Amino acid sequence: MGAVTPTACSDDDVLAAHSKADEQEERFLNFAPYALLAVSTILYLIVEYPGPAQRPVTLAVVVVAVLWEYAWWTRPRGISEERQRRLLIYIAGGIAISAFLVVNGPWFAFYAWTYYLRTPMLANTLARWMAFCCVAAQLSGSQVGGFRNLSGGVWFGYAALFAVNLAVAAGMTKLATAQEERHEERRRVLARVQATNRQLAATLAENAELQEEVARRARESGVADERARLAREIHDTIAQGLAGVVAQLEASRQPGADAARHLDIAHQLARESLGEARRSVQALRPEALTGPRFSDALARLAKQWGELHDMPIEYAVAGVPRALAPDAEVALFRVTQEALANIAKHASASAVAVNLTFLDDAVAIDVRDDGTGFEIAAPPASPGGYGIGVMRERIDRLDGYFEIESAAGEGATVSAVVPSVCTEVTA
Numbered sequence: 001m002g003a004v005t006p007t008a009c010s011d012d013d014v015l016a017a018h019s020k021a022d023e024q025e026e027r028f029l030n031f032a033p034y035a036l037l038a039v040s041t042i043l044y045l046i047v048e049y050p051g052p053a054q055r056p057v058t059l060a061v062v063v064v065a066v067l068w069e070y071a072w073w074t075r076p077r078g079i080s081e082e083r084q085r086r087l088l089i090y091i092a093g094g095i096a097i098s099a100f101l102v103v104n105g106p107w108f109a110f111y112a113w114t115y116y117l118r119t120p121m122l123a124n125t126l127a128r129w130m131a132f133c134c135v136a137a138q139l140s141g142s143q144v145g146g147f148r149n150l151s152g153g154v155w156f157g158y159a160a161l162f163a164v165n166l167a168v169a170a171g172m173t174k175l176a177t178a179q180e181e182r183h184e185e186r187r188r189v190l191a192r193v194q195a196t197n198r199q200l201a202a203t204l205a206e207n208a209e210l211q212e213e214v215a216r217r218a219r220e221s222g223v224a225d226e227r228a229r230l231a232r233e234i235h236d237t238i239a240q241g242l243a244g245v246v247a248q249l250e251a252s253r254q255p256g257a258d259a260a261r262h263l264d265i266a267h268q269l270a271r272e273s274l275g276e277a278r279r280s281v282q283a284l285r286p287e288a289l290t291g292p293r294f295s296d297a298l299a300r301l302a303k304q305w306g307e308l309h310d311m312p313i314e315y316a317v318a319g320v321p322r323a324l325a326p327d328a329e330v331a332l333f334r335v336t337q338e339a340l341a342n343i344a345k346h347a348s349a350s351a352v353a354v355n356l357t358f359l360d361d362a363v364a365i366d367v368r369d370d371g372t373g374f375e376i377a378a379p380p381a382s383p384g385g386y387g388i389g390v391m392r393e394r395i396d397r398l399d400g401y402f403e404i405e406s407a408a409g410e411g412a413t414v415s416a417v418v419p420s421v422c423t424e425v426t427a
Helices: 011-046 052-074 084-104 106-112 114-121 125-143 154-221 224-252 259-281 294-309 326-347 388-397
Strands: 313-318 352-358 362-369 401-406 412-419
Touching (some): 011 106, 084 106, 084 114, 084 125, 125 154, 154 224, 154 259, 294 326, 388 401
Parallel strands (some): 313 352
Antiparallel strands (some): 362 412
16 A cells, blocks of 8 residues: 555645735735825825925925834834834824824825724724824814814814714724634634644654554565455555545635534544554454444444434344354454445445344345445446455455445445354343
8 A cells, every 4th residue: 555645735735825815914014004105195296285385394204104114114024913012102103103294284194094904903902092093083184175174164074074983993993803813713723734734644654654564564474364454454444544534634624614623523533543553453353343242333333424424324233233253243344334435435325324134143234325326347446446355355254245236326235244153242
C-alpha cells in the first residue's frame, strides 16, 4: 500500500483562505486615508472656501496629516488593538488635524470619515464615543455647507445631522464587532485544522513505522499468510480510516459546513485507525470485538456508520445469539465493515439494512442497500484493488460462502455465511 500524504487540507491552503479577507481589509485601511485626503484636497482647491488666503496654512496641515498617518499607522504597519495608549494618541491627533481641515474646508470631511473606521478599535467605551462624537460633529458641519454657515435655523439641521452621524457610528461599531467575531471564528477553525493536520501527520508517521514493522515480521517469518493477513488488516483499518479523515477535512471546508463537527469526527477516526493499526500489527482482534457478544459489536458498528454518514440503517438479529470462533467473528465483522464502506463510497443509497442470522451450524450476515447497484461482471473497484476480493478471501479461508447480488439501479446485497462452533450466550 502506497504512502498517504495529507494534501486534502494543508495548513498553507487554510491560511490562504482564511487570511485573504483580513489582508484586503488591511490594505483598505492603509490606503483609504491617503486616497480620501487627496480627494478632499483636490475639491478644496477647486472650490474656493473660504478663499485663497487660507490655502497655504490649510495645505501645510494637509502635509502634517500625511506625515501623521505615515508615522503612526503606515510605517509601523498599523496599531494592534492591544496597544490602546498608542491607538488613543493616534486617533486623538488625527481627529484634531481633521477638525482644523474641516473648519477651513468642508470637503475635508471625506478624510475625517476615515476615523470612523479606526475608532471601533478603542477598547474604552467613553473614549470611543467621544471620538465618534468629534467625527460626527465634523461631518455634520461639512454637510450643512461648512461651520461658517451655522446660524439661525441651520443649527436645527446641524443637530439632526449630528444624530444621524452618531447612528451611523453605532452601526459601524456593531459591524466591527460582528466582523471581529468572524475573525475570531476563523482563527479558531484554523487552529482546529492545524491540530488535525498535525495529528494526521503523526498518524502517517506511525503508519510508516508500522509498515516497517510489517516488513520486518514478514522477513523473519517468511510466511506468505502473514503478509496476506496484514495486507487485509491494513486495508480494513488504516486505508479506510485515513480515507474517512480526508473526507471529513474536505467536508469541513465547504461553505456553511459545521466545521467543528467534521473536525471532531476526523479526530475520532484518526485515533480509532491508529489503535486498530497497532492491534493489527500485534495480531489482536479488533477492539470492537473485545466485548462478550458478537451481535452487540455489529449493532454498534451499524449505529456508528449511520451516524457518521447521516443515513438510516436497520439492524436485525434472527436466531439465538451465541459466541463464535474468533476467526469467524473477525471475518464477518470485517465483511460487514467493508460492505458498509463500499455503500458510502459508491451506492448513493437512501437506506441500508444489516441482518445477522444464527443458524444451527452456521452464521450468516446480509448487508443490503437501495442504491444505484452495479453489474456483477464489473463491480466498482476499491482503492488498491482489495475491496470485494478481501471479503471473499476472508470467507473462503473459513470454508464459508460469499455472494453478491446486484444489478444496475436495483441496489446490492452482500451475503456471507461461515460455520460456527456453538456456545450459547446467556442474556
